[in-house]
Amino acid sequence: MAAVSSSVRRTPLIAGNWKMNLDHLQAIAFVQKLAWSLKDAGHDFTAVEVSVFPPFTDLRSVQTLVSADKLPLAFGGQDVSEHESGAYTGEISATFLAQLECRYVIIGHSERRTLHGETDEQVAGKVAAALAHNLSPIICVGETAEDLEVHGASAVPVAQLRAALANVTSAADIVVAYEPVWAIGSGQAATPEQAEQVAAALRAVLVEVLGEDVAAKTRILYGGSVKSSNIASFMREPNVDGALVGGASLDVAEFASIVRYQKHVGL
Numbered sequence: 001m002a003a004v005s006s007s008v009r010r011t012p013l014i015a016g017n018w019k020m021n022l023d024h025l026q027a028i029a030f031v032q033k034l035a036w037s038l039k040d041a042g043h044d045f046t047a048v049e050v051s052v053f054p055p056f057t058d059l060r061s062v063q064t065l066v067s068a069d070k071l072p073l074a075f076g077g078q079d080v081s082e083h084e085s086g087a088y089t090g091e092i093s094a095t096f097l098a099q100l101e102c103r104y105v106i107i108g109h110s111e112r113r114t115l116h117g118e119t120d121e122q123v124a125g126k127v128a129a130a131l132a133h134n135l136s137p138i139i140c141v142g143e144t145a146e147d148l149e150v151h152g153a154s155a156v157p158v159a160q161l162r163a164a165l166a167n168v169t170s171a172a173d174i175v176v177a178y179e180p181v182w183a184i185g186s187g188q189a190a191t192p193e194q195a196e197q198v199a200a201a202l203r204a205v206l207v208e209v210l211g212e213d214v215a216a217k218t219r220i221l222y223g224g225s226v227k228s229s230n231i232a233s234f235m236r237e238p239n240v241d242g243a244l245v246g247g248a249s250l251d252v253a254e255f256a257s258i259v260r261y262q263k264h265v266g267l
């Protein structure tokens with residue numbers, strides 16, 4: 001496995017993927033409460049970055065609030081089109097997301113791959129579209145329970161990451177999220193050791209494709225049944241740099257507690 005300099009500091013990222021939950025009014029209330037709760041707790045947003053991923057219809061409201069109140073929160077879309085513009089009913093372009101000051105966009109979530117038949121080629125196209133508009137793609141990869149049994153944990157995520165990077169040739173501001181499909185919404189998270197093993201294999205792909213410097217700076221998140229009670233165990237792993245949180249990101253207190261993992265476990 002390719003070695004990566006351990007001296008590079010990667011700012012942890014805790015990302016909340018709301019999926020198809022919270023309308024634009026609920027989004028405003030949630031973001032206000034989250035920001036107040038974290039500020040009250042003295043959270044250092046430069047030490048652990050926080051981002052939320054509302055439905056598209058909430059983004060304008062979230063942008064307005066974050067901008068007006070100068071909140072130290074990032075936000076982004078849950079998906080993006082690989083196309084620039086045109087006759088693509090229902091699609092949202094990277095240009096539109098960039099205009100709403102999105103910093104990130106989730107790409108290739110297993111729910112998109114499974115429920116909407118999204119292919120590796122489309123994922124690669126979306127990654128390219130995001131980067132072309134200075135959005136940082138959070139590239140999701142992960143194996144199903146069947147993949148795990150047949151191929152082991154790393155093979156499918158590694159192949160998915162290689163495919164997603166097909167159009168990426170230079171230093172790029174990307175994030176990788178390792179989300180075993182069987183762990184999503186199941187209450188059965190991977191063990192920290194499993195997450196670290198796959199994250200290390202994914203970092204080796206980053207070294208091969210993008211070089212050691214970029215690989216050393218790229219954050220790799222774990223996702224799948226992350227809660228305040230297990231986040232610290234993942235964050236202790238050297239190649240895990242944050243979490244992509246689904247269900248637990250919909251509760252302000254629980255999500256704030258995940259963000260504050262350093263505090264409550266003394267990391």
Ligand SMILES: O=C[C@H](O)COP(=O)(O)O
Binds near residue numbers: 179224225226245
């Ligand atoms: O994007 C988030 C993941 O799908 C994880 O969801 P979960 O935390 O509900 O398991």
